[in-house]
Amino acid sequence: MSDEVAISVTVNGQVEHVRVEPRLLLVHLLRDELGLTGSHVGCDTSNCGACTVQLDGQSCKSCTVLAVQADGSEVKTIEGMGTEDDLHPLQEGFWAKHGLQCGYCTPGMIMAAADLLERTPNPTEEEIRHGLEGNLCRCTGYHNIVKAVQHAATAMQSAEVSA
Amino acid sequence: MIPAEFDYVAPDTLQEAIAARTAGGEDAKFLAGGHSLLPLMKLRLAAPTLLVDLRKVPGLSGVTRENGHWRIGAMTRHAVLQDSHELGAISTVAAGIADQQIRNRGTIGGSLAHGDPASDLTTAFLAYEGTLTATGPDGPREVAATEFFQDYLTTALAEDEVITEVRMPRLEGYGYGYEKFTRRAEDWAMVGVVALVKQADDGTCEDVRIAMTNMGSTPLRARAAEDALRGRPLDAGSIAEAAGHAADGTDPPADRNASEAYKRHLAQVMTRRALTSATK
Amino acid sequence: MTLMDDRTSGNHVGRSLRRKEDPRLITGQATYVDDINITGLLHAAIVRSPEAHAKILSIDASAAMARDDVHAVYTGEDMADLLAPLPMAWAPDGVEVHNPEHWPLARGEVKHVGDPVAIVLGTDRYAVIDAAEDVLVEYEPLPVVTDIEQALEPGHALVHEQFGTNEVHKWSLGGGDMEAGFAAADVIIERRVVNHRVSGAPIEPRGVLADYKAGAITVHTSTQVPHFVRLFMGLMLGISEERVRIIAPEVGGGFGAKLQVTGEEMLCAWASRKTRKPVKWIETRSEHMATCHHGRDQIATVRLGAKRDGTLTAMHADIVADMGAYLMLLTPTIPSLGAFVMGGVYKIPAITTDITGVFTNKCATDAIRGAGRPEATHMVEVCMDQLADELGMDRLELRRKNFIPKEAFPYETALGIVYDSGDYHAALDLLMEKLDLPALEREKEELAAKGIRRGIGFSTYTEICGLAPSRVTGPAGFGLQTGLWESAIVRVTVTGAVTVYTGTSPHGQGHETTMAQVVADKLGVDPQNVEIMHGDTGTGAMGLGTYGSRTTAVGTESVARASDKVVEKAKAIVAHALEAAPEDIELRDGKFSVQGSPDKGMTLAEVSGMAHVRPELLPEGMAPGLDETSFYDPNNFVFPFGAHACVVDVEEDTGKVKVVRYVAIDDCGPAINPTIIDGQVHGGIAQAIGQALYEHVMYDEDGQLVTGTFVDYALPTAAELPSFETDRTETPSPVNSLGVKGIGEAGTIAASPAVLNAVVDALRPLGVTYLNMPLSSESVWNAITEGSRA
Known part of the structure; x- marks a missing residue:
């Protein structure tokens, strides 16, 4: 396996320090490592947008961003938008x-x-x-x-x- | 679908990035926004062994005005161009790329370096007769758009060179038109046409540049159509006549959305439309 | 936050309550299969054939096994302990169906691109994908069959040598005197109607998490039919059914694609038993496009006869249907489903459908939204326009002339099918009111001057849904299949909370809301306090799943019937407590009381409290609890209907088609939740517009899939579609107590001919008289070019 890379990403306001394989996709970091399963995967080709999150305030398809590219960035997912008692x-x-x-x-x-x-x-x-x-x-x-x-x-x- | 394994570095300076890329050999790749490269890697159509991420390299982003040119940093994202309305056709072309999420990540340098004849900015670059700076171990050099695109996904960029800046002439007094014919809004163009037209005081065409997306193995200029219009009055008749030459000499690749014949036809229709908007 | 609209009391049925399922879905808290993890699980990746037809010469998994994180690699040979192949659940008497064995992993030969060859199991999601690339399979290519018409020619290469033919089966359904019907016709049109291959393409691909422990297996799977999966998993794996529990968690869309008993489900279950570890497989979109069953893919020769005055005399459809390489759960049944509504909303004295199924080296076809009925409706409605053109008659006048009048219901068609209720003129009248045809016609001329050709297309349809009354479909009826009943349990807890268990398995239709509305009205409670449990064979009612627009007409009716039983028991309890006769007890404003004495009475919570805490106070001999089950086998299908219009603008110089308006009038009986009905119609229309204009599963002549991703298989985006204009008429069905019919597929069934007829209408001035789908800009431009030339 390629050497892991240490990154820190602020996800929904929470700073996360993780070591990741360089090829780990941002969507898998969110879903599998951080347990934020609200972002979904629906295709292989950046078409469906089910994985869309905000990266430094702009929408992106988190299946087409490497987790390492998000190093030092702020990510907002659906879980950071609002809760059932305080909806966005x-x-x-x-x-x-x-x-x-x-x-x-x-x-x-x-x-x-x-x-x-x-x-x-x-x-x-x-x-x-x-x-x-x-x-x-x-x-x-x-x-x-x-x-x-x-x-x-x-x-x-x-x-x-x-x- | 996930990329094959690779090593990764994110150097802090351009020199380090170029050195890392050189050391990585022929299977190393620069990574800008990743929106040309990562989709190919996920489908395992590309499998670089090393990615040299340019995200920490300073000074590669932004749009500035200088001596009759727009200087656009290679890492400038499509969304920034989209929002820079003063860029005229370039802004319009950028706004039509794929979808907002992709425009938020993709970069002009990455797009040009990929050299895909189906991509929108390559065509605009060609129409503007822009130049770019390619920087390698021996320092920067300038490459003109006319020299840059060599074949399908093949550019004049050497293996260890990276695009650091793109320059477009400001083309004062030119009108522009951009037509992208797609199946769905988010799709690649079946055919796209950028037209830049300068009208002389007498209403004739002083200068015209027409570049086409996806009509060959590289983005192409529609020279025959340009020649047919230059010096002629900019009316519907001469525009239609000139547009009729848009596909002259082209050999467009058929794909599942459009046969060669249909693409040649579309090139003429889109050229007519783009010229019409450029002269409004 | 409230589920209620502006009204705060009264009936809930008929009102657009907000959906109960939404809070978890809009906050990212819903649990789809891939969101579930079990400690120690192995991820699975499947090695699939790149060949369309080949012998497997060897499989070398050593390099894959040598990788870190890889636990095991299995091939078809390892699975010799399966007791049965994958099921095909159609075996009508007297019909010979060639049905090849179909195993979860190929044995000896692969029959289409994507056919599974091996499974790789490992502890890391990424590592198993790498390892699958390392499994070396040596193939010897065999001749490939792709064209269904050529495939039937003698001497053609065969998909399955053992049958000596590529023909799967022949099946016919007819009624009336065809010869006399066509003899009586002054005009007979004949058209070749192509209905191309499509993918269901739910945005959530399939996924399975199987966990075998101590002789019992629990499988989470993204399915529409957990009970079918349970039945066949038990049979295939040799596990007694009570030890098989299938759970459909949140399911991200189905559209028929998940109405299946899949090899991957069996594979994961088998592998979990083999390894004694949980096994998870999540389908990639590329896998979905290549291996999740497709739909449609029929070529029909349709003849329609009429008298000069437009009176229809006979209709014949000769359908050749591409079954793909294997017969899956319902594969050969699909074209037959359309045969039941061949003839549509019209009085036609003689109708016959002849079906020939054909094997090809492609993925199997099976049910995709509408399943046979979109194809039949397309044939009928496209040919009605063609006939009108031939007769020189207005296309709506031709339709109206032949509509089955509302007085004629229940109406027995020439096929012996009994349409339950309908008022086709009313639906078309309402459509025309909304459409403003004169204005559209005026715009037509203005647009033509700009090189835009405007067309207006119509489709008046009925469909058959509410699968399935056993008396109609079973051996005593048409022999199509067995009946498909539903059951429900309505359980009132000690506090008066209501939990409803249904055997249906919704995946986006909003049944947690609509069923709660029905139950709330029946029991006099708030729908907020009615929880609908579905999709779990271990904890709930038996049932047969959600497909074929059956859940409301069959599933909700069974829920209503179980609720009625609860009310009956509650009344008996209250009557006993109040010393009154049960027939004098009424439920009003949430209270059971004696008629005329509303002050004395008991709420459902009080009744249930007594039934659970003080059973000694119940009537003599009455069991404690307030918990009732109801099974329901309908006595007929239900037949939703409607009238749709599509307005398109076609660019003359490119052939590009833009849908500018779409107006739909649908009748699914009395609405339970109008907003949810509208939503179903919107999605259905979009799916049919998708088929008509953008979507097409394409194989090349070597059997290679051309449209393997969402880049090539083009689902429409928001930018391609207009807002839809919908409205309803409400004609109750006499079949069930709620009067309801299905609505999930209606939009898809109705819309494709409306789009096609609109494009033909637009181009008729240019000499175009007929087109087939898909209407890509190039195909339309070609038609314009050729039409102008002709």
Whole structure:
């Protein structure tokens, strides 16, 4: 085996010091080493987006990032977005608008949508659809995912106004 | 699917990185954003023995303006270009690459070094007649876009050279158009066309550059179409006529989305559309 | 946080409650197979054939075994102790079906790319993948069969030598006088209708975690059918069924792809028994594309006859169906399922479907969302447009003229199938109201000037679901298969909490919510306090799984019936306590009380408390507890229906098709949860648009899979699809007490002909009269080019 590399990654605010094989994918670091199984793997070719997390504030496909590349970085996963008692507006939006069925793509979809709303706080339907083109869903036909993101955008905008 | 084993270093300086790459021999690779390389490694279509990660090397990222050029650090991510609207066509092309997650990680240097004729920035680089700096053990050298792409996934980059900077002329007074024909939004282009057009005061075409994605083993200039338009009035008729020459002399590879004949046809349609937007 | 919408009391059925399953799914806390780990587990990687057809000459695992972290490598020879091959569960009387033995690991020969050859077990997930690459298999290539029509020609290479033919079987279903029907026709159209191969492609690939301990085995598997897996695992491994426990944890989508008893499930279970260690296999997407069964892949010659006035007289479908290399659980049954609704929503006096199954060196086909019914609907609806064109008649007028009228229900078709209920005119009327056809037609001309061809396509459909009434499907009926009943247990605990056990196994459909809504209304409780347990053969009710849009019509009905029994017992208890007659007890506002005296009464919690804590107070002879089971075998299928319209814009100069509007009216009986129904319809439509425009499992002539990843197998993304416009009519089914029909597949069944008809409609002015799927931009551009030339 290739020599392990010592890295530190801040995951959902928690600093993690781990030694990893250079080829370890970030998604496997999160899932298998750190027990954060909310990020999923759905393909081999960086298409499906089920593994999407935020790396230093930007969405990325954690199946296409080596854990060693995340050394010194901050990672946010679905587990860092909100809990069932304190949902992130996007989580709330997906629930309120039936934006999920089997739920497998949902964490990645939410993390991609978070980047989208960061870049485009008040997106049109077309901007949402293009903003999520890196995430595949087989259940919803995306109809209610679009609604969920709109719901979240409105909630986040009004929260900002009142803040 | 996971990559085969490899060794890994992340040097702090460019010199160390080049030295590590040289010491690693022919199976060593530089790693930038990894979005060309890692997908191939996961499918085991590439199996480098050593990755030299450039992420700690200072000074490789960012866009600056200098002497009529844009200087773009090789490690500048597509998303940064996407957001740099002042870059005109380059920004538009970058915004059309794959999806946001990939744009957030992929870099211009990595994309050019991979030399894929299906990738978007290679075409823009060719259309702009940009230059890049390739730095190796003997120091930096400049390579022009026209010299850079040699064959399928083959560039003028020597084994132990790394792209450190890309320069694009600012092309004041040029209009641009970019057309990417895909099956799905996130897919590679079946055919893509970047058109840059400078209109003379009399409304004729003073200069035009057209580059095409995925029409050969490297990104290609549509010289016949350019020649047909240069000096002509920029109206629908001459644009259509020029676009009709877009596929002249090309031998596009068929793939499962498009036959050779269809690609040649698409090249003409996309060229017409790109020229039309460039002259609006 | 609340599940409720703006209403806070009253019935829950019919309301769009938020889903009970979502909090765990939106926070990343759900547990899919790959999220489960057991100490000491071995990871499995499977060595698969790169050849489409070959003899295995040798297998050398020494290099793999020499690797650190590798525990064992097994091949087909090592598995000689299996008691039976993988199952194919269709054996109708009088039909000869060539069924080759199909083992979890190939024995002697491989029959398609991806056929499993060896399993590598080791302690490290990454190491076993490396080791699998080190297993050296020597193959001697054999001739490859890929084209189903050529495969039937004499002297053609064979997939399975022992049968002397590539024909799997022949099966027919017909009724009425075909000869007279076609003789009476003034016009007969004949079309070759191709329905290409697709993949179910749930975003969660398959996965198995098998744990054998002390003679018993527990298997977590991403499946739609845990009870089937249990039955066949016991038989194959020689483990008595009570010691086999199958658990479907959170399942990340199925679409039929997980309606299977798979070699990998058996392989992991066998390997766990062999090694006495838990064994986990997680499918890669590349493996999924090559080895998880595909769907469709039929070529049909369809003839449709009509009188000059449009009255249909006869329909014949001659289907050649690609079964792939092996027959899996339902492989040869799939085209037959379509035969039952051949003829669709129309009165046709004579209908016949002839099916020929064919072996090829490809992955097996089997049920994928709709399973036979999308193919049949596609044939009917595409040919209706073709016929209208031929007759010079409006395509909707032709449909309306032939609709089975609502007064005719229950309606026995020429095939002897009895459609339960329907009102096809109402659905089409509502569709036209939503669509605003005149506006679309006006836009057509404006767009044509810009090189955009607009087309509008329709599909009016019915489908057959609610598998399966034994009297209709069993030996006494059509002999298609046995019946497929469901059972449910409704258990009220001492505190009045309700746990419902169902034998169905949902994987995204929201049954934890919809079943809870039904039970909540039956028992007068809050759906928040009704927990639905599913997908575990060890702890719950018997059942046959979730597929074929059966869960609501069969599974939820059995839940409703078990709830009724609980209510009956509760009433008897309350009547006894209040010294009243059971028939005088009513349940109102959450309280069981004597009619007319609402103050005196007991809540379900009080009844259940008494039934558990004070059984001595129960009526003489009544057993303690409040826990009832109900088995339910429906007496007929149910037949959802609807009318869909698709609006496309086609770029004349590239052939690119964009779906700009999609309007769907569906009728699945009274809605339990309208939002969930809409969601099912959205997903179904998207899957059919995917097939019509983007998705195509392709093999080359050497049997190599061309579309082995999500790069090549193109699922539509959000950017390709429009928002959908949905609405419903509600025509109750007389078959079950809830009046419900299925909705999971309706969108997929209805939508592909709507898309295709729309594209043909768009291009008709350019001389294009007929197309087959998939409508890639190049194929459409070719049609435009040729059409203009013609």
